[in-house]
Amino acid sequence: MAVLAAVLWTANPASGAGAFDYTACDGGQISTTIWNDGHGDIFSLNKPAGIDRCEAAGAAGRTWSNNSTYWWGWYFDTNSDNAQTVFQWKSWGTGDQQQQNYPVLMKVEGGRLKVWYVAPGETWQSVGTTAWTAGSWHKLELGITTRSDNTGSFEVWMDGTKVVGKTGVRTWDDMGNNPRWGTYGTGINGVNSHVWIDDLKLGQSRADVDQGRPCFRSGLRGSPCAVMITAWGEGTLLRISGPHWSQCCRSRCGAGRGWGGGG
Numbered sequence: 001m002a003v004l005a006a007v008l009w010t011a012n013p014a015s016g017a018g019a020f021d022y023t024a025c026d027g028g029q030i031s032t033t034i035w036n037d038g039h040g041d042i043f044s045l046n047k048p049a050g051i052d053r054c055e056a057a058g059a060a061g062r063t064w065s066n067n068s069t070y071w072w073g074w075y076f077d078t079n080s081d082n083a084q085t086v087f088q089w090k091s092w093g094t095g096d097q098q099q100q101n102y103p104v105l106m107k108v109e110g111g112r113l114k115v116w117y118v119a120p121g122e123t124w125q126s127v128g129t130t131a132w133t134a135g136s137w138h139k140l141e142l143g144i145t146t147r148s149d150n151t152g153s154f155e156v157w158m159d160g161t162k163v164v165g166k167t168g169v170r171t172w173d174d175m176g177n178n179p180r181w182g183t184y185g186t187g188i189n190g191v192n193s194h195v196w197i198d199d200l201k202l203g204q205s206r207a208d209v210d211q212g213r214p215c216f217r218s219g220l221r222g223s224p225c226a227v228m229i230t231a232w233g234e235g236t237l238l239r240i241s242g243p244h245w246s247q248c249c250r251s252r253c254g255a256g257r258g259w260g261g262g263g
């Protein structure tokens with residue numbers, strides 16, 4: 001019997017900004033909306049022209065520590081292909097209190113998702129990039145193993161495909177770090193940047209946060225592998241659903257996790 005995912009925290013859009021530790025969106029708006037697209041309630045983070053950022057940070061009731069592994073999964077959409085910084089593993093403190101302002105950082109820029117490792121000394125290293133389509137949901141998964149020496153690591157997946165696997169890096173700053181999601185950039189101060197987040201959750205492995213909407217329907221959530229067995233059993237379903245189904249479910253249930261465990 002396979003072990004079901006251990007989700008440690010979820011950001012419920014019904015809680016609004018209260019799902020997070022704090023927000024940085026003065027002049028903008030963090031709210032809950034619904035598009036009737038199957039996602040139910042979703043977070044809306046709207047940065048109007050005239051301010052640099054609209055971000056939500058941390059997880060209500062949770063702290064983060066060195067020598068730990070965290071995985072976050074979330075659906076993300078942007079109104080433009082230039083939302084700039086959309087995720088920061090942001091260090092606490094300012095100036096000299098920090099050695100790394102944001103060890104792991106993700107941007108949507110020029111129609112691409114771009115991932116950086118930012119080493120001490122503000123040394124930016126591009127570690128992965130992939131095409132980004134504004135106006136569509138993308139499933140993002142980020143895992144960070146925190147180390148204040150150079151033995152940390154992180155991974156980024158988008159829509160079931162690994163974009164980044166980086167090892168031998170420093171992922172925990174002197175005063176600690178905190179996740180931030182949203183849209184930020186001085187270069188986009190003059191324009192509206194609007195982003196949306198759904199199904200944001202925290203776990204200890206990728207499997208914990210790799211459960212979401214495209215692969216299965218409501219009522220079958222608890223056991224995605226069982227759904228895949230059903231899909232294989234009914235070939236038409238798989239054909240109708242197309243390669244996204246099979247790719248998504250293979251990444252979720254294949255690769256050594258076995259088909260026979262019933263989830």
Ligand SMILES: [Ca+2]
Pocket residue numbers: 013039040041042198199
């Ligand atoms: Ca939702």
